[in-house]
Amino acid sequence: xxxxxxxxxxxxxxxxxxxxDGSALIYIDRHLIHEVTSPQAFEGLRLAGRSLWxxxxxxxxxxxxxxxxxxxxxxGVAGIADPISRLQVQTLDDNCRDYDIVEFEINDRRxxxxxxxxxxxxxxxxxxxVVCGDSHTSTHGALGALAHGIGTSEVEHVLATQxxxxxxxxxxxxxxxxxxxxxxxxKDVVLAVIGKIGTAGGSGYAMEFGGEVVRNMSMEGRMTMxxxxxxxxxxxxxxxxxxxxxxxxxGRTYAPTGDxxxxxxxxxxxLHSDDDAHFDRVVELRGEDIKPQVTWGxxxxxxxxxxxxxxxxxxxxxxTQREGVLRAxxxxxxxxxxxxTAIRPDRxxxxxxxxxxxxxxxxxxxxxxxxxxxxxVKQALVVPGSGEVKQQxxxxxxxxxxxxxxxxxxxxxxxxxxxxNADKLGAGEHCASTSNRNxxxxxxxxxxxxxxxxxxxxxxxxxxxxxxxxxx
Amino acid sequence: MKSxxxxxxxxxxxxxxxxxxxxxxPKQFLKSIRRSGFGPHLFDELRYLDEGYPGQDCSxxxxxxxxxxxxxxxxxASILLARENFGCGSSREHAPWALEDQGFRCIIAPSFAxxxxxxxxxxxxxxxxxxxxxVDSLFRELYAAEGYKLKVDLExxxxxxxxxxxxxxxxxxxxxxxxxxxxxxxxLTLEDAAMIRAYEQTARERSPWLFDVIK
Ligand code: SF4
Numbered sequence: 001x002x003x004x005x006x007x008x009x010x011x012x013x014x015x016x017x018x019x020x021d022g023s024a025l026i027y028i029d030r031h032l033i034h035e036v037t038s039p040q041a042f043e044g045l046r047l048a049g050r051s052l053w054x055x056x057x058x059x060x061x062x063x064x065x066x067x068x069x070x071x072x073x074x075x076g077v078a079g080i081a082d083p084i085s086r087l088q089v090q091t092l093d094d095n096c097r098d099y100d101i102v103e104f105e106i107n108d109r110r111x112x113x114x115x116x117x118x119x120x121x122x123x124x125x126x127x128x129x130v131v132c133g134d135s136h137t138s139t140h141g142a143l144g145a146l147a148h149g150i151g152t153s154e155v156e157h158v159l160a161t162q163x164x165x166x167x168x169x170x171x172x173x174x175x176x177x178x179x180x181x182x183x184x185x186x187k188d189v190v191l192a193v194i195g196k197i198g199t200a201g202g203s204g205y206a207m208e209f210g211g212e213v214v215r216n217m218s219m220e221g222r223m224t225m226x227x228x229x230x231x232x233x234x235x236x237x238x239x240x241x242x243x244x245x246x247x248x249x250x251g252r253t254y255a256p257t258g259d260x261x262x263x264x265x266x267x268x269x270x271l272h273s274d275d276d277a278h279f280d281r282v283v284e285l286r287g288e289d290i291k292p293q294v295t296w297g298x299x300x301x302x303x304x305x306x307x308x309x310x311x312x313x314x315x316x317x318x319x320t321q322r323e324g325v326l327r328a329x330x331x332x333x334x335x336x337x338x339x340x341t342a343i344r345p346d347r348x349x350x351x352x353x354x355x356x357x358x359x360x361x362x363x364x365x366x367x368x369x370x371x372x373x374x375x376x377v378k379q380a381l382v383v384p385g386s387g388e389v390k391q392q393x394x395x396x397x398x399x400x401x402x403x404x405x406x407x408x409x410x411x412x413x414x415x416x417x418x419x420x421n422a423d424k425l426g427a428g429e430h431c432a433s434t435s436n437r438n439x440x441x442x443x444x445x446x447x448x449x450x451x452x453x454x455x456x457x458x459x460x461x462x463x464x465x466x467x468x469x470x471x472x
Numbered sequence: 473m474k475s476x477x478x479x480x481x482x483x484x485x486x487x488x489x490x491x492x493x494x495x496x497x498p499k500q501f502l503k504s505i506r507r508s509g510f511g512p513h514l515f516d517e518l519r520y521l522d523e524g525y526p527g528q529d530c531s532x533x534x535x536x537x538x539x540x541x542x543x544x545x546x547x548x549a550s551i552l553l554a555r556e557n558f559g560c561g562s563s564r565e566h567a568p569w570a571l572e573d574q575g576f577r578c579i580i581a582p583s584f585a586x587x588x589x590x591x592x593x594x595x596x597x598x599x600x601x602x603x604x605x606x607v608d609s610l611f612r613e614l615y616a617a618e619g620y621k622l623k624v625d626l627e628x629x630x631x632x633x634x635x636x637x638x639x640x641x642x643x644x645x646x647x648x649x650x651x652x653x654x655x656x657x658x659x660l661t662l663e664d665a666a667m668i669r670a671y672e673q674t675a676r677e678r679s680p681w682l683f684d685v686i687k
Binding site: 013016017019021022023025027029036037039040043048050053054056057058059064065082084085087088091102123125127128133134135137148149150151152153154156157160161162163165167199200203204233234235254256260261263264267299301320321323324327418419420427437439440441442445446 | 487488489490492494495498499500502503504505506507517523526527555556557560561562563564565568583584585586587590591594595644645646649656657658660661662664665667668671672675679680681682684685686687
C-alpha cells in the first residue's frame, strides 16, 4: 500500500460512500454542540420531520453566551441578564432535553468552552472524526483526530445522518525542528507560522504539525497550535499520536478502559504519517528562530516578533496589501514604524479555547506572581476554559496569585474572546489577548486586539506595555 | 434550498482582502435563534456609524456614506465582487444568511476561505473563483461604469461582462448539481441510509471504543 499521511489514514477509515464526482460521504464519530450555531439546525430537523440518527454521538455545552461574573452566573440560565443570550442558552437546554442529548449545563462542573471540554472529558479521542458548528474545532486534531468546523446546515446534516459530504483536502506538513527558547510557547510558534504563510496559506489543505518542537510539546501546546490552524486558512490541524497523547487521554471520563484501552492504543499507534508519505506542501521553521510574537493589526498574519517595528505602507508596492496595512494602522490607532514594545494595552484577557487550559494559567501565574497590574491597565481578566480547569487552578492557588496581582478571576466561558456576553472592549481600547482573532470589532465595537501568549499577556499587564518575556 | 441557474445583476464592490466573517456579520447578531432577518446587519460595522444591536430598526441609523455598498449606484446589487480570502474566520452560517437576505446570489473573488465557501452552496449562493488579474480588471470596469452588470451562468460555468468578455470558472460537480437543482443534501444522504448502517456495523467491530456512548 502506498505511504499515507495521518490525514489520508483518518479520511480513509471514515469513508462510507465514495462518489464518482470526487465527493465522499464521511462518517462522523463525535458531534459537539454549542448554543450559537445549533438552534436553526434543530429547527430544520423538526420542520423536515426528521429524527436524530445517533443520539449518543452528541455532546452539548453552552459557552459563547454564558456570563463569567459569579453573581450573574449563580442564577443559572434564568440569571443571564441579556434576554437574547438567555433565550439562546435556554434553547440549547430545550433542544437537548427534547432529543435526549447529554449536555453539561451552565453551572455543571464540567461546563466550559466546547474545545476545552471535549478533550478534557475524553469525549474526543485519537482516530475520531470530530465536528462542531465552530471553526476552532480544529483544536481536537491535536489528539490525532480529524476535526473541523462546520456551518449550521452541516450541523443539521450530522444530526440527521451522522455523516457529511466532503471533498478530500490536500496535505500540508508544517515542521518545526530544533528547540524553543525559554519563554517562547506554542502560541508564538503558531503565530510565527501564520506570519510566514499568511491567513490563506493553508486554504484547501489539511495541516499536520510535526518536527522536534511539536514532538516535545505538551498536549495543551499542541491544542493551541491546532486551534489556530484555521487562522492559517486550514480547516483542520493535526498532530500524530505518541506517548504524550496516550498519557493525556488515559483515565479521562469517556476514554476506553481495560481491554478496550489496550485495543484502542494498538490502533492509535498507527496514527502518524508514514515516513515516505507525500505532502503537497511542506513549510519548515526552526524553533530557535522563533521569538515571542505580538499581532499589531486586524488579521492574525499582521504579526511581528516582540523586538519588531510596525510596517510602513509607503514601502509596500502591492496596492491591495498597502491599502490593507493603511487601514489596519488607522483602525488600530498606531503609527507606521513604531516599536511593538510601545503599544500599551488598556485591558488584558487571558482565556479562550486557544489559551485557557491549566498549563496556560500556570505560565501566566508564574509571570505575575508577587507583582501588581500596571495602573494604566483598566482591567485584566483571567477566564479558565472549563469548570475542571478552574477547580484545578484553585487547588494550585493560581486564583490567589491573579487576584493578589489585581486581576479578575472569572467563571468559565468564551468571554472576551468574542464578546457575546458582557465582557468586551470599549471603542478604541487596546487589549493584550490570548485568544485567536484580532479582527475589527471582534472583542467589542471599535476594540483593538493584540494576540499574544499567556506569558506575554501577563507580562504586558504588569509592565503596562508589551515586553519581551524572555527577559522577564 | 433555492436553486441557482443563472443570474444577471448589478455588481457591488467589496474592495479589501481577508474580509472576515466578523466583518460580514458581527457577533451580537449571532444570538438570534432564527435563520432570517440578518440582511440589514450585513457588514454592520462598516455600513453604519453607530454600534448595532439585534432587533433594532436599521432604517433610522446613521449610514457611513464612505462605504461603497451604501452608494446609490450599488443598490439592488445581487453580485458581490471581492478580494483574496473572502469569508475567512468563523464557521458561522449567519454570514451567507446575511448576504442572501440582502439579495446577493453570487460572490466573485480570487479565493475564499474553505468553510465559508462550503456554506454558500448550502444557501443557494454561488461563490466563483476567478484569477486575481481578472478580478482586478472587473474592479476597474465596475468603478468606471455606473449600473455595471455581470451575467453569471452556472450551467455553462461562465461569467460574461457587458462588453462581451467571457470568463470560465471551475466548480465541483456535486456542488454544481445540487445548486442547479436546488437539492436538499440531507435527503440525498438518507438515500444511502443502508450504507451508513453497514459502515457503522463494520466500524463498531473494528473500533468499539468509538461507539462507547456519551452518557
Ligand atoms: S473561545 Fe473564542 S474562538 Fe473559542 S469557541 Fe469560544 S468564541 Fe470561539
